[in-house]
Amino acid sequence: MAGIGFELKKLFSATGILSRLRAYGYTGMVTAGPMLLGVSFLLTISAVAKWAGVSEADTDLMVSIITYSLLGSMMHTSIFSMVMTRFVADLLYAGKDEDILPSLEGVLWFILPTGAVLWVVFLFFSGLSVRLCFLVFVLFMELLTVWTQMNYLSAIKDYKGIVMSYVAAILTSTATAFIGTYLAGGSLEVMMFGIVMGYGVMMAVDMALLYRFFPNSNQRHFDFLPWFDEYRELVIISFFTNVGLFSHLVIAWFSSIGRCIKGLFYAAPQHDIAALFAFMTILITTINFVVSVEVNLYPKYRKYYDLFNGKGSIVEIEQAESEMLTVLEHELIYTARRQLYATAIMLSVGLVVLSRLPLGFDAMMEGYFRILCVGYGAYAVGNVIIMILMYFTDYRDTLTATLIFAILSTAGCLFSLRFEMRFYGFAFAFASIIYLVAGIWMLASFTKRLPYHILSTQPMLAEPKYGIATRLYEKILEKEKKYLTGREVRQ
Numbered sequence: 001m002a003g004i005g006f007e008l009k010k011l012f013s014a015t016g017i018l019s020r021l022r023a024y025g026y027t028g029m030v031t032a033g034p035m036l037l038g039v040s041f042l043l044t045i046s047a048v049a050k051w052a053g054v055s056e057a058d059t060d061l062m063v064s065i066i067t068y069s070l071l072g073s074m075m076h077t078s079i080f081s082m083v084m085t086r087f088v089a090d091l092l093y094a095g096k097d098e099d100i101l102p103s104l105e106g107v108l109w110f111i112l113p114t115g116a117v118l119w120v121v122f123l124f125f126s127g128l129s130v131r132l133c134f135l136v137f138v139l140f141m142e143l144l145t146v147w148t149q150m151n152y153l154s155a156i157k158d159y160k161g162i163v164m165s166y167v168a169a170i171l172t173s174t175a176t177a178f179i180g181t182y183l184a185g186g187s188l189e190v191m192m193f194g195i196v197m198g199y200g201v202m203m204a205v206d207m208a209l210l211y212r213f214f215p216n217s218n219q220r221h222f223d224f225l226p227w228f229d230e231y232r233e234l235v236i237i238s239f240f241t242n243v244g245l246f247s248h249l250v251i252a253w254f255s256s257i258g259r260c261i262k263g264l265f266y267a268a269p270q271h272d273i274a275a276l277f278a279f280m281t282i283l284i285t286t287i288n289f290v291v292s293v294e295v296n297l298y299p300k301y302r303k304y305y306d307l308f309n310g311k312g313s314i315v316e317i318e319q320a321e322s323e324m325l326t327v328l329e330h331e332l333i334y335t336a337r338r339q340l341y342a343t344a345i346m347l348s349v350g351l352v353v354l355s356r357l358p359l360g361f362d363a364m365m366e367g368y369f370r371i372l373c374v375g376y377g378a379y380a381v382g383n384v385i386i387m388i389l390m391y392f393t394d395y396r397d398t399l400t401a402t403l404i405f406a407i408l409s410t411a412g413c414l415f416s417l418r419f420e421m422r423f424y425g426f427a428f429a430f431a432s433i434i435y436l437v438a439g440i441w442m443l444a445s446f447t448k449r450l451p452y453h454i455l456s457t458q459p460m461l462a463e464p465k466y467g468i469a470t471r472l473y474e475k476i477l478e479k480e481k482k483y484l485t486g487r488e489v490r491q
Contacts (some may be wrong), residue, residue, distance in 0.1 A: 022332035029240065039276065040170055041198060042066055045191050048177045053184025057261075062191055064265040065136055067272070072122075076115045080107055082234035084151045087224045091157060098217035101210065104152055104298045106221035108145060119349055127263020135192040139243055142199040149206045156213040165205035168447045173198025176297065186356035225473035229465040232394040237402045244435070244489040248428040251413040257421050271424060274365045277354060278372035281346050285339040285380035289387065297331055303490050308454060317451070325447055328388065336381045359417040368425050375429030379405075382436035394453070397442040405435040 042063060049059045084107055091100055123133045153162060177194035182198045184190055228235060250259055253266035263266050304320040347370055354369070355361045361369075382405075389398045412427025446453060 005406065030406060039280070041173060041195050042276075044296050045177055045195060046168065048181070048194070049176060049186065049188075049191050052177070052181040053192070054186045054188060055192060055313050058188040058191075060267065060269070061261050061265060062188055062228070064261045064267045065139075066195065067145055068265060069136065069140050069266070071249070072119070073115070073140055073147055075239070075242050076118070076239040077111060077144055077147040077244075079235055080111060081147070081151055082238040083227050083231050084148070084224060085373045086231055086234060087227045088151060088155060090227075098215040099220050099223065100152065100155070100214045101201075101216040102219060102221040103224050104148070104210065107224060108148060109221070111144050111148055112141060117143065122264065125264060127265075131189055132192065135189065135196055139192070139196050142196065142203050145203050146199060146206070148227065149203070149210065152210055156209060161209045162206070165202050165209070168205060169198040169202035172201045181193060204302075222285070222473055222476050225469040225476075228469035229467035232465070232467070233399050237390075237395070237399055240402050240406040241383075244409040244431060247406070247410040248413040248425070251410070251417070252424055255417050255421075255424065257424065270362070270365045271368055272333050273361075274368035275425075277350070278346070278376050279371055281339075281342050281373055282376050282380035282383075285335055285384060287376075288335050288338050289384045295323070297391075298328055300327050305454075321450060325450075332385065332388070335384055339377050339380050343373050364422065369420055371425040371429050375432040378429065378432035378436045382432060382439045385436070385439035389439070391444055391454070392446060392450075394442070394446050397446065401435060401438045401442060404432055404438055408434055439470070 046059060046063065049062065054062075079491065084103070087103060088100060091097065091103070116137070119137060123137060126133065128138075156162075173194045175194075176197045177191055180190035180193060249268075249272065252268040252271040255268065257271055258266050258268035266449055298322055300320070304317070304324045307317045307320055351366060351369060355366070382401075386398050389401075408431035409428050412431055413424075416423055416427045
């Protein structure tokens with residue numbers, strides 16, 4: 001993630017357990033904050049709803065609404081997220097910090113209107129009341145903004161402010177739900193208003209942090225558009241990674257274990273709850289990957305590539321390559337071992353804890369949880385390897401592995417509908433294992449011929465890719481030029 005390494009290096013260079021806890025906490029908040037917040041809202045607001053006497057049917061609908069909003073906003077912003085992360089990283093590398101905020105404003109100009117149109121169409125046929133539709137619409141707009149902000153928050157160093165935005169969001173949401181229940185009685189609308197207020201506070205605080213940290217040129221708001229042509233593979237990779245990761249949830253909703261909550265809102269509680277807690281196990285690997293890459297691997301990676309710019313001899317390049325690949329192997333094994341331990345703990349201790357919570361865990365849910373833990377664990381390690389391939393700009397192999405994962409996961413889950421309910425989840429686990437194996441093979445093949453890929457597969461001359469996004473960018477520049485010219489004439 002763009003810029004996070006600078007702060008992590010400083011935190012990990014300090015001695016003591018507290019410094020390391022701060023570093024891991026900072027990484028977790030930046031990389032997985034909105035998802036963790038969503039889970040926290042599901043748990044806290046569900047507890048408040050139970051206390052407030054909200055009916056079980058309304059509580060189920062609230063959980064389904066939050067789930068739909070989270071997944072829908074993630075899918076929509078995934079079209080932009082990887083390209084914008086690359087764009088922000090390039091700006092930071094070039095020292096153009098003043099153009100970062102304009103790009104945030106520009107990309108939100110695309111994300112929010114398109115997301116609003118799609119969501120309004122969905123809500124029109126959703127079967128919800130007008131008041132509830134308004135609250136769900138506001139929540140979706142907030143989530144689109146929050147997911148977009150995450151591409152930028154990793155570049156700022158105010159990790160305390162980021163953590164405080166999450167704490168403030170949870171406290172605001174809970175307090176609003178309690179106060180609303182006291183004033184107007186417990187209802188689904190009151191609970192949803194609390195969630196909207198919570199995400200609204202988080203969005204506002206994060207936006208304030210960004211505007212306080214970065215200078216703002218108020219120019220070049222759409223300079224990121226040519227990046228969508230230059231790195232079009234990233235759009236496909238990001239979108240289909242989410243397809244492979246979440247399609248099994250949607251398929252389960254419309255299977256024999258799913259049920260209609262209301263209108264277009266479906267759920268499969270036995271499968272969804274197990275999947276939610278199984279998904280949380282990958283956060284350990286995600287955090288460890290960011291820390292490992294930024295603190296340990298990136299310095300070796302940067303040194304190796306710098307030597308190719310006429311600064312090193314063949315002996316120095318070979319030595320640097322050996323050091324980098326040794327560190328890479330060590331970090332991958334370390335990350336995989338951490339994920340194995342996390343999965344083992346969840347399958348033993350974690351399952352015992354979950355079965356004692358008021359979540360209704362039965363034998364079927366325990367079976368789903370076990371297989372999905374294995375699936376998410378394999379995905380987590382495989383995704384780390386795929387991200388390393390992207391570090392080496394091997395977008396072709398990354399795209400191939402991602403499409404294999406998405407197709408196998410989706411098609412396999414659809415095929416599994418032909419079998420008994422207890423077999424749901426096996427298709428996703430199988431797709432994740434194939435994703436992991438493909439990633440290992442592709443990374444091993446790529447690193448065996450690393451100098452060849454650096455020197456021989458690059459074009460002799462830079463040839464910018466010209467497509468729809470670049471043409472749109474040129475039209476925007478042309479209209480801006482005409483507007484400024486007309487304003488000068490009027491003055």
